[in-house]
Amino acid sequence: MALTIRNSHPVRHNAAFGWACRQYLDQQKRLTSSPGYSRLRGPDRRRRAFTTSIRSPASHRVLVVGGGPAGCTTAYFLAKAGLDVTVIERSVRSPYGQGLDITNQAVEVVKRMGLLDTIKANMTGETGFALLDDTGRRIGSLLGTNAAQYESVENDELPSFTNEIEIMRGTLNEILADAAKQEGVKFRYGCTITNLRQYIDCVSATLSDNKQAEDYMAIIGADGVGSLVAKLVFPEGMLKNSLDPTNTFAAYFSMDLDKVDQMSYSRLQHGGGGRAIWVRPIDRQGTRASGYFITTTPTSTELEKLSASLTSGTQQQEKMAQLYADMGGIKDVVVQGMRKSDDWHFTRLVQVKLPTWHIGRCALVGDAAYCPTPLTGQGTSMALMGAYILAGELAANPTNPGAAFAEYKRKFDPYVKEEGMIPLGGRAPNIFVPQSRLAVWALRQLYSGFSNGYGKGLFKFLNSGKKDEDKFRLPMYKFKA
Numbered sequence: 001m002a003l004t005i006r007n008s009h010p011v012r013h014n015a016a017f018g019w020a021c022r023q024y025l026d027q028q029k030r031l032t033s034s035p036g037y038s039r040l041r042g043p044d045r046r047r048r049a050f051t052t053s054i055r056s057p058a059s060h061r062v063l064v065v066g067g068g069p070a071g072c073t074t075a076y077f078l079a080k081a082g083l084d085v086t087v088i089e090r091s092v093r094s095p096y097g098q099g100l101d102i103t104n105q106a107v108e109v110v111k112r113m114g115l116l117d118t119i120k121a122n123m124t125g126e127t128g129f130a131l132l133d134d135t136g137r138r139i140g141s142l143l144g145t146n147a148a149q150y151e152s153v154e155n156d157e158l159p160s161f162t163n164e165i166e167i168m169r170g171t172l173n174e175i176l177a178d179a180a181k182q183e184g185v186k187f188r189y190g191c192t193i194t195n196l197r198q199y200i201d202c203v204s205a206t207l208s209d210n211k212q213a214e215d216y217m218a219i220i221g222a223d224g225v226g227s228l229v230a231k232l233v234f235p236e237g238m239l240k241n242s243l244d245p246t247n248t249f250a251a252y253f254s255m256d257l258d259k260v261d262q263m264s265y266s267r268l269q270h271g272g273g274g275r276a277i278w279v280r281p282i283d284r285q286g287t288r289a290s291g292y293f294i295t296t297t298p299t300s301t302e303l304e305k306l307s308a309s310l311t312s313g314t315q316q317q318e319k320m321a322q323l324y325a326d327m328g329g330i331k332d333v334v335v336q337g338m339r340k341s342d343d344w345h346f347t348r349l350v351q352v353k354l355p356t357w358h359i360g361r362c363a364l365v366g367d368a369a370y371c372p373t374p375l376t377g378q379g380t381s382m383a384l385m386g387a388y389i390l391a392g393e394l395a396a397n398p399t400n401p402g403a404a405f406a407e408y409k410r411k412f413d414p415y416v417k418e419e420g421m422i423p424l425g426g427r428a429p430n431i432f433v434p435q436s437r438l439a440v441w442a443l444r445q446l447y448s449g450f451s452n453g454y455g456k457g458l459f460k461f462l463n464s465g466k467k468d469e470d471k472f473r474l475p476m477y478k479f480k481a
Contacts, residue, residue: 059084060083060084060398061214062075062085062086063205063216064219064222065088065222065229066088066089066224066227066366066368067087067189068224069100069169069172069173069176069380069387070365070367070383070384071223071365071366072173072176073180073384074365074391075180075183075185076179076185077387077392078394078395079183079184080480081480082395083395084184085186086186087185087186088188088189088191088192088193089187089188089189090191099167099169100166100168100379101377101381102381103381104419105381105385105473105474106380106384108474109384109387119167119172123284124168124282124283124284125264125281125283126166126265126266128142130265130267131267131269131447132330134327134328134329135328135329136329136330137329139444139448140450142451168282168290172380188209191209193229193232194211196219198360198361202216202361203215203216203217203362204216217398218361218362218363218401219361220364220365221233221362221364222364222365225350225371229368233359234359238354242354245351246426247296247298247429248294248349249294249296250294250295250347250349251317251338251344253344254341254343255288255289255338255341256287256288262285263281264284264286269327270433270444272436274295274433275293275295275323276295276433277292277330277331279291291341295323296430296433304348306319307346307348316346321338349373351371351372351422352368352370353370353420354369357405358401358405358408363405363408365383366386372416372420373422375423376419376421382416388474389411390405390408392477392479393408393477394408395478414472415471415472
């Protein structure tokens with residue numbers, strides 16, 4: 001294939017042409033060695049192949065697609081390194097969303113951003129966890145206290161299901177986006193990517209708000225499961241094989257609570273048949289809460305159809321009301337809150353396991369590349385840590401994004417593989433949201449003993465192994481421009 005020069009200045013010297021040829025051959029070598037390249041065949045290969053033209057330099061411009069925690073954190077650190085960063089986010093509003101946990105080395109990431117105190121000041125204030133019986137009454141004692149309310153978020157003396165830092169997604173997004181904006185990051189809301197094409201020296205993206213092609217040195221897909229960037233760049237077969245659906249479906253939404261129903265701790269009630277209702281406080285006063293319907297099923301056909309994009313939220317809500325109709329306790333309060341909510345979301349929990357996180361100048365971060373599902377409690381933490389490492393590697397090697405992205409995966413992949421596993425060999429959802437009433441009874445007995453102090457020794461034993469920072473240490477990067 002002939003190499004063409006498409007910049008505005010003709011090549012006048014053999015040295016310049018030789019440089020262009022070397023750049024082309026080097027790019028082709030990196031491309032053909034990519035894990036995804038060998039899977040490109042037929043029409044798919046033609047559609048996604050690199051264009052071997054040289055365009056005008058994109059300088060140090062980076063496009064981040066997705067304004068969630070992964071996208072904002074990536075943008076913050078890239079801008080801190082002196083890169084010109086733009087974030088596009090298709091949503092124009094910031095809903096409460098679900099509660100998020102920041103644990104392990106992700107706490108160190110927000111420390112390095114100078115945001116730990118701000119985040120701790122905006123936590124939900126969740127004080128612990130309670131398991132309820134069929135009437136909605138608490139079984140045993142309240143389990144644990146949020147360790148982050150103490151001077152150190154690393155306090156592990158108290159058994160608790162409430163993680164180090166609990167914060168609502170919308171609140172965390174605002175904090176991270178504000179920090180990125182202070183570093184000069186530009187945000188374009190109500191905007192998404194409609195097309196992209198990779199060249200030797202840049203990648204061109206067409207955005208929905210102006211419908212014009214814009215050149216960047218790199219594009220980062222931080223747009224979650226079903227990433228649009230991934231669909232535009234990665235082979236279709238690779239993406240299909242990367243999805244590992246679980247048998248767990250979750251609905252979540254925010255709701256207002258009457259004073260009698262306001263609690264500072266989270267509450268979980270089982271209904272048998274693979275059903276559970278969970279309520280978690282959003283604010284420290286307990287006036288607002290997140291409601292969850294968690295359903296595990298051995299035959300998921302009906303719920304699969306319900307989670308299809310063509311199914312309306314109203315249809316999904318009616319199905320949940322029917323599915324949980326025989327439950328008592330907190331069910332009526334949650335169903336009432338569900339019907340009044342304006343941020344309803346229902347989905348099947350799916351893990352993403354891609355063999356490569358980049359092709360050429362385009363890379364993925366967070367759920368787009370390695371979604372572990374909320375069942376692991378690691379999604380947000382992995383997103384923050386991955387964003388930090390990706391940004392650090394690209395900042396250290398901006399002239400060779402492909403090599404930077406490969407190093408990002410090499411350093412972070414071992415952590416992802418270990419921490420991204422669903423506990424108990426993937427059986428955790430079936431054990432903690434069981435089908436049989438006998439299993440529900442057994443869980444309640446176990447919880448009662450644990451919450452009354454008999455489980456403290458077991459808790460300390462289970463947490464006596466190596467701490468996360470001993471198993472994985474965040475690299476240190478120099479981000480100052």
